[in-house]
Amino acid sequence: MANLVNSYSLTDFQRHARTYIENINETHEPMLLTVNGKVQAVLVDPVTYQETEAKLEQARFIAAIRAGEQAIQEGRTRSAEEVFADLKAKYDF
Structure with missing residues (x-):
């Protein structure tokens, strides 16, 4: 299950996408993206x-x-x- 601590707003993700993607690829931890405080998407690395x-x-x-x-x-x-x-x-x- 994805760690709720690893959740970020879509707006924040859009501003810092490259950094977040690098982090996902390094940690292999899923990232939850929220819109208006509700999880709307989960990002995972390709592996x-x-x-x-x-x-x-x-x-x-x-x-x-x-x-x-x-x-x-x-x-x-x-x-x-x-x-x-x-x-x-x-x-x-």
């Missing part, structure tokens, strides 16, 4: 962003595997022959 995206993709992949395993356990499966026959009939190929 942290890519790591987060990779972790999210991995979590989605694991969830899909678990869903497939659950379907197998519940008997909600079909043979490849059935699937291909349905596709052939549906798309007439």
Whole structure:
């Protein structure tokens, strides 16, 4: 979770963008940007962003595997022959 201490107004960020971006890239800590005192955006460095995206993709992949395993356990499966026959009939190929 982002540290609320590391929050700045959008106006202040606009005035000192280069300094803030350098700081984000050095610390790898997210920065919260506020408008009228409410958080409206979160800024992260590219490395942290890519790591987060990779972790999210991995979590989605694991969830899909678990869903497939659950379907197998519940008997909600079909043979490849059935699937291909349905596709052939549906798309007439």
